[in-house]
Amino acid sequence: MVWLQYVLDAIGTGALYALMTLGLALVFSVMGLMNFAYGQLIMIGGFTMIMLRDQPWFVLIAGTILAVVLVSVLMERLAFRPVRHASAMTMLITSFALAQFLQQAARVAFGANPKPLKQFDGLSKQYELGSLRISTMSIVTLVVTIIVLVSLALLLRRTNIGIQLRASTEDVEMAALVGIKSNRVIAAAFVISGTIAAIVAMLFFSSRTNVSWSSGESIVLIAFVGSVIGGLGSMVGAALGGFLMGFVYTMLNALLPMELRVFADAFLYLLVIVVLLIRPAGLVAAKGVRV
Amino acid sequence: MSLLELRGVRIAYGQAIAVQGLDLHLDEGEFVSLIGHNGVGKSSTVKAISGLVKPTAGTITFDGQEIQGHDPGATLRLGVAVVPEGRHIFTRLTVRENLTVGATVRKDRAEVTASYEEMVGRFPVLGKYSERMAGLLSGGEQQQLAIARALMSKPKLLLLDEPSLGLAPQIVDQVFELLVELRGQGTTILLVEQNAAQAIRVSDRYYLMRTGGVIEAQGQGGENADVASIGSAYLHMGKD
Numbered sequence: 001m002v003w004l005q006y007v008l009d010a011i012g013t014g015a016l017y018a019l020m021t022l023g024l025a026l027v028f029s030v031m032g033l034m035n036f037a038y039g040q041l042i043m044i045g046g047f048t049m050i051m052l053r054d055q056p057w058f059v060l061i062a063g064t065i066l067a068v069v070l071v072s073v074l075m076e077r078l079a080f081r082p083v084r085h086a087s088a089m090t091m092l093i094t095s096f097a098l099a100q101f102l103q104q105a106a107r108v109a110f111g112a113n114p115k116p117l118k119q120f121d122g123l124s125k126q127y128e129l130g131s132l133r134i135s136t137m138s139i140v141t142l143v144v145t146i147i148v149l150v151s152l153a154l155l156l157r158r159t160n161i162g163i164q165l166r167a168s169t170e171d172v173e174m175a176a177l178v179g180i181k182s183n184r185v186i187a188a189a190f191v192i193s194g195t196i197a198a199i200v201a202m203l204f205f206s207s208r209t210n211v212s213w214s215s216g217e218s219i220v221l222i223a224f225v226g227s228v229i230g231g232l233g234s235m236v237g238a239a240l241g242g243f244l245m246g247f248v249y250t251m252l253n254a255l256l257p258m259e260l261r262v263f264a265d266a267f268l269y270l271l272v273i274v275v276l277l278i279r280p281a282g283l284v285a286a287k288g289v290r291v
Numbered sequence: 292m293s294l295l296e297l298r299g300v301r302i303a304y305g306q307a308i309a310v311q312g313l314d315l316h317l318d319e320g321e322f323v324s325l326i327g328h329n330g331v332g333k334s335s336t337v338k339a340i341s342g343l344v345k346p347t348a349g350t351i352t353f354d355g356q357e358i359q360g361h362d363p364g365a366t367l368r369l370g371v372a373v374v375p376e377g378r379h380i381f382t383r384l385t386v387r388e389n390l391t392v393g394a395t396v397r398k399d400r401a402e403v404t405a406s407y408e409e410m411v412g413r414f415p416v417l418g419k420y421s422e423r424m425a426g427l428l429s430g431g432e433q434q435q436l437a438i439a440r441a442l443m444s445k446p447k448l449l450l451l452d453e454p455s456l457g458l459a460p461q462i463v464d465q466v467f468e469l470l471v472e473l474r475g476q477g478t479t480i481l482l483v484e485q486n487a488a489q490a491i492r493v494s495d496r497y498y499l500m501r502t503g504g505v506i507e508a509q510g511q512g513g514e515n516a517d518v519a520s521i522g523s524a525y526l527h528m529g530k531d
Contacts, residue, residue: 160395164395170383176343176362177341177379180392180395
């Protein structure tokens with residue numbers, strides 16, 4: 001049964017990583033931009049939670065989503081739109097510069113030391129199912145992930161903007177020829193990506209004790225690697241890649257001998273290399289994406 | 292007044308000149324073919340009319356408005372729909388979604404459903420496979436979808452770039468029959484083709500283009516057109 005407990009824990013982490021990866025992959029799918037400032041959106045979500053910690057829960061949730069979406073939209077409008085037709089390298093460097101700018105701005109605004117987060121006691125409560133234990137936080141993470149994935153699928157399949165987004169991810173030139181407005185579609189992608197980043201921030205930081213100006217760095221790395229092994233340009237691949245990153249990482253931490261657990265990251269990235277050697281285009285390769 | 296008129300159009304990619312001083316026109320209701328070998332500048336001409344490429348000189352007038360340099364969406368809103376070379380259907384969208392996307396620029400949203408029904412009536416295979424991913428259709432079915440998608444925008448001018456490319460001869464015949472049918476229903480068509488003989492037979496007029504986008508010859512099309520002499524000029528150009 002101890003195995004089942006590990007699997008249960010790993011599914012919770014995998015679900016959160018799948019969400020992280022989706023937000024990054026969506027923007028890449030639409031405009032070919034790997035937005036390395038995506039981690040800073042999640043960091044901003046964390047600081048917003050601190051600022052709104054004394055507010056009722058629904059104000060905290062709505063305020064965090066609003067703040068992160070606003071920064072995400074501004075990011076697209078002020079930083080990425082001017083370089084949209086530039087080379088992929090220019091866009092990549094822009095995203096690195098933006099990530100650095102947001103990090104340093106947060107450092108100036110909130111200080112160099114980590115800021116303590118409000119602890120939500122209810123979320124750490126454990127439920128027992130026989131010999132299995134599951135926390136409220138894991139249940140919330142799973143439920144929210146499923147709701148976000150289903151909502152995203154419905155949005156992409158049932159709404160005009162969703163269909164236009166999917167068309168644009170496949171063939172941007174043809175999308176223009178049928179009259180799809182790239183500004184509108186890309187802005188929509190940043191709104192969705194920002195909303196996902198805010199939700200990830202709330203789930204991620206609810207189980208952490210503090211947030212700092214550098215909190216986004218490790219998150220964006222996970223999301224980036226998840227989307228690469230899933231298959232750049234594929235939303236299903238992104239969710240799968242992110243999930244596997246979280247799942248495998250948790251299982252490694254549980255199953256590796258104690259003296260090797262410190263190397264869990266190394267084993268994880270070794271597996272990533274093996275996956276990419278076998279499937280260089282990722283697990284779910286998208287059409288027309290150079291790797 | 293012509294529906295579409297190109298005057299002295301020059302298209303260049305950096306130092307490479309694809310089209311130099313092109314003049315052509317198309318009247319409302321006409322079916323005109325632009326024929327020529329691969330690489331003479333036909334597709335560049337299509338791209339310039341549709342707004343994908345900005346001409347470096349000259350004017351493109353559509354329905355009384357200069358459109359050179361317009362973006363593709365603005366050109367489509369004026370009534371120029373494109374069926375591009377290679378079809379470029381959205382393979383990961385269903386047939387129904389492809390047709391819906393074709394109506395993006397339309398303001399009469401309530402009428403789009405009626406247009407969809409009209410399209411699946413005209414192209415029964417699209418109705419049969421409406422919920423199937425478009426990438427799973429055969430080449431001929433995909434070509435029908437590409438044409439139907441363009442028609443969903445209710446265009447004044449249908450611009451087709453090499454619709455016969457990569458299709459079996461029998462399917463090519465079907466595509467040309469379809470174009471004749473559309474022309475009979477009043478659609479204005481500019482057909483860009485390498486398949487010169489077949490294109491000339493179904494057209495009212497033709498332009499023969501040679502390297503550099505220069506018009507080598509032009510004349511009347513139709514069943515009685517002297518395809519043999521045009522064919523010999525066409526072959527001669529190929530030896531240049």
